[in-house]
Amino acid sequence: MATLLELLTERLAAAFATVAGEAVDPVLRESQHADFQADGALPLAHRLGRPPREVAASVVEALEIDDLCSGVDVSGPGFINLTVSDSALDGLLTTMAGDDRLAIPVTEQPVRVIVDYSAPNVAKEMHVGHLRSTYIGDAAVRLLEFMGHDVVRENHIGDWGRPFGMLIEHLLDVGESEAAAEISIGDLDGFYKAANAKFDEDDSFAERSRQRVVLLQGGDEQTLVLWRTLIDASQRYFLSVYDRLNVRLTPDDFAGESSYNDQLDSVVDELEAAGLLRESDGAMCVFPEGFTNRDGDPLPLIVRNRVGGYGYAATDLATIRDRFCKLGADRILYVVGLPQQQHFEMVFQVAKEIGWYTADSEATHVGFGSILGDDGKMLRSRAGKSVKLIDLIDEAVDRARRAATEKNPDLDEAEAGLVATAVGVGATKFADLSTERTKDYVFDFDRMLAFDGHTAPYLQYANARIHSIFRKNEAGGSVVDDGAIVISEPAEHKLAIRLTEFATVVDEVSQSLDFHRLAHYLFDLASAFTTFYEHCPVLKADGDVRASRLSICRVTSRTLSQGLDLLGIDVLERM
Numbered sequence: 001m002a003t004l005l006e007l008l009t010e011r012l013a014a015a016f017a018t019v020a021g022e023a024v025d026p027v028l029r030e031s032q033h034a035d036f037q038a039d040g041a042l043p044l045a046h047r048l049g050r051p052p053r054e055v056a057a058s059v060v061e062a063l064e065i066d067d068l069c070s071g072v073d074v075s076g077p078g079f080i081n082l083t084v085s086d087s088a089l090d091g092l093l094t095t096m097a098g099d100d101r102l103a104i105p106v107t108e109q110p111v112r113v114i115v116d117y118s119a120p121n122v123a124k125e126m127h128v129g130h131l132r133s134t135y136i137g138d139a140a141v142r143l144l145e146f147m148g149h150d151v152v153r154e155n156h157i158g159d160w161g162r163p164f165g166m167l168i169e170h171l172l173d174v175g176e177s178e179a180a181a182e183i184s185i186g187d188l189d190g191f192y193k194a195a196n197a198k199f200d201e202d203d204s205f206a207e208r209s210r211q212r213v214v215l216l217q218g219g220d221e222q223t224l225v226l227w228r229t230l231i232d233a234s235q236r237y238f239l240s241v242y243d244r245l246n247v248r249l250t251p252d253d254f255a256g257e258s259s260y261n262d263q264l265d266s267v268v269d270e271l272e273a274a275g276l277l278r279e280s281d282g283a284m285c286v287f288p289e290g291f292t293n294r295d296g297d298p299l300p301l302i303v304r305n306r307v308g309g310y311g312y313a314a315t316d317l318a319t320i321r322d323r324f325c326k327l328g329a330d331r332i333l334y335v336v337g338l339p340q341q342q343h344f345e346m347v348f349q350v351a352k353e354i355g356w357y358t359a360d361s362e363a364t365h366v367g368f369g370s371i372l373g374d375d376g377k378m379l380r381s382r383a384g385k386s387v388k389l390i391d392l393i394d395e396a397v398d399r400a401r402r403a404a405t406e407k408n409p410d411l412d413e414a415e416a417g418l419v420a421t422a423v424g425v426g427a428t429k430f431a432d433l434s435t436e437r438t439k440d441y442v443f444d445f446d447r448m449l450a451f452d453g454h455t456a457p458y459l460q461y462a463n464a465r466i467h468s469i470f471r472k473n474e475a476g477g478s479v480v481d482d483g484a485i486v487i488s489e490p491a492e493h494k495l496a497i498r499l500t501e502f503a504t505v506v507d508e509v510s511q512s513l514d515f516h517r518l519a520h521y522l523f524d525l526a527s528a529f530t531t532f533y534e535h536c537p538v539l540k541a542d543g544d545v546r547a548s549r550l551s552i553c554r555v556t557s558r559t560l561s562q563g564l565d566l567l568g569i570d571v572l573e574r575m
C-alpha cells in the first residue's frame with residue numbers, strides 16, 4: 001500500500017506534469033500551516049519565466065485530489081498548502097489498525113546486506129566505541145530485516161596480529177584454565193595489561209612472544225590451540241554482554257579477522273595482476289585514486305609490510321572481496337567509528353578500481369562520533385582508565401530500578417527487575433540513537449533516564465500509559481475491536497497525520513541509517529498522543545467515538561512499540 005506522502009506526491013506530480021509538459025518534482029514536505037506543503041511551483045516558475053503564484057494556481061487547477069484533501073490553497077510566494085481530509089485519514093488509519101505491519105510495505109527490491117558491527121578485540125576490553133557500533137548495527141539489522149532485506153550479520157572481531165604472541169605466552173604463565181576463566185568473566189583489560197607490562201619489562205618474555213607470533217603465523221598446532229582458548233573465552237564474554245544488551249548477535253555471527261587469513265596471498269596476487277601493487281620503502285602498497293597526504297603525495301594503503309606481514313588493510317581488502325564476490329552482497333555497511341573513515345574510503349576505492357563491486361552495489365562506512373564524559377573529553381573512569389562497558393549498563397539499570405520503585409512502590413521484585421532492565425538498557429540505546437550519528441555526545445545518566453524529554457523512559461512510559469487505558473477498559477468489561485476509525489477533532493487529526501508518517505520515516509531511515517530521525521519521530525508521536533489524550537476523552541466517550549478512539553490508542557501504542565523495537569528498545573505494558 002502506498003503511504004500518504006506517496007499518494008499526495010503522485011497526484012501533485014500528475015498536476016505539475018500537466019502544467020509543465022514534463023515530469024517535475026512537487027517538493028512535498030510537512031508544513032506548519034496546513035498538513036503538507038509543496039514548493040515545486042517556485043523552481044518551475046523560474047524555468048517557465050512565469051510568476052510563481054500563477055504557476056501554483058495552474059497546478060491547483062489541474063490537481064485532482066478531492067478524495068484525499070479537504071483544503072488546497074496557494075500561499076506566500078507560491079507554496080501549495082494541502083490539508084488532508086479526515087475521511088482520508090479514517091481510511092488510512094483503519095488500514096493500519098487492521099494490518100500487523102501497520103501498513104508498512106515490505107521492500108519491492110530486497111537485497112543482500114552485510115552489516116559489519118560490534119567487532120571488539122579478543123582479550124581486550126570492549127570500549128564505548130564498540131557500544132555505539134553494537135547499538136547502531138543492531139538497529140540497522142532490525143530495520144533492514146523488517147523491511148524484508150536479506151541481512152547477514154558479521155562480527156569482525158580483532159582476533160589476529162602481533163599482540164597474540166605475548167597474550168599466548170602470558171596465558172601459559174598464568175595457566176590456561178585460570179586465564180580462560182579470568183577472560184570469560186570479563187577481566188580482559190587486566191589480562192592484556194599484565195601481558196603488555198611483562199613484554200616491556202622482561203626481555204626473555206618479549207623474545208618468547210616474538211617467537212610465538214612466528215609459530216602462530218606458521219600454523220603450529222599447539223599454538224593454535226592456545227590461541228583458540230583466548231578466542232573462545234573472549235567470545236563467551238562478548239556473548240554475555242550482547243545478551244545483557246538484547247542485541248541480535250549470536251555465536252554464528254563471529255567472522256573475525258583471522259577467518260580471512262587464507263585469502264590474503266591471493267588478494268596480493270590479484271592486485272598485482274591488475275597492476276595496482278607498488279613497492280614503497282620495501283612494503284607492498286596500493287595507491288587508491290584521489291588520496292593524498294598534506295604534501296600532495298599519493299597515500300598508500302599498505303598491503304604487506306617490509307617483513308612480509310599482513311595488517312588491518314590487507315584483511316579488509318580480503319573481507320570486502322569475499323563479501324561482494326563470494327557472499328553476493330549488494331550492500332555492505334561498516335559500522336565503525338569516524339576515526340577509521342579514511343581507511344574505509346581507501347579500501348572501497350581499491351575495491352572499485354579492481355572491479356570487486358560495481359555501480360549497482362554499495363559499500364558504506366556508517367561512521368559515528370565519540371561518547372564523551374561530562375568534561376567534554378573521551379569518556380574515562382574517575383581513575384582515568386577506560387570505562388568498562390558493562391559497568392555503565394549496570395549503573396543505568398540500577399538507577400532505573402531505584403526510579404521505578406520510587407515512582408511505583410507497589411511493583412514486585414520481579415516486575416521491578418524487568419522494568420529496570422528495559423528502562424536502563426533502553427535509556428542508553430535511545431541516548432545513543434537519538435543523537436545525530438556523526439556527532440559526539442555526552443554520556444549523562446540523569447538526562448538519559450529522565451521521564452520527560454527525548455528519552456527512552458518517556459516513550460516507554462507513554463506506551464505503558466496507553467496500556468493502562470486498555471486495562472481500565474477491560475476491567476469495565478469491554479474490548480478494543482480495532483474497528484473503523486473516525487477522525488473529527490483537530491488533536492485526532494494531528495495524531496493521525498503523525499501515525500501515517502511512520503511508514504515514510506521507516507523507509508527513509510532504512511536508506512540513510514539516520515536513526516535519530518526515527519527517534520525524534522517517536523518522540524513527536526508520543527507528544528501528539530499526549531495532546532490527543534488531553535483533548536479527546538477516550539473511556540468517557542460513547543458508542544462509535546469511544547470505539548474509534550480506543551482503536552487510535554491501540555495503533556499509537558503499536559507504532560510506538562514497533563518503532564522502539566526497531567531501535568532495539570523493549571517496551572512494557574506496565575511500569
Ligand code: ARG
Nearest residue numbers: 116119120121156157158336
Ligand atoms: N576491531 C576493530 C576495532 O576495534 C573494528 C573492526 C571493524 N571492521 C572492519 N571490517 N574493519 O577498531
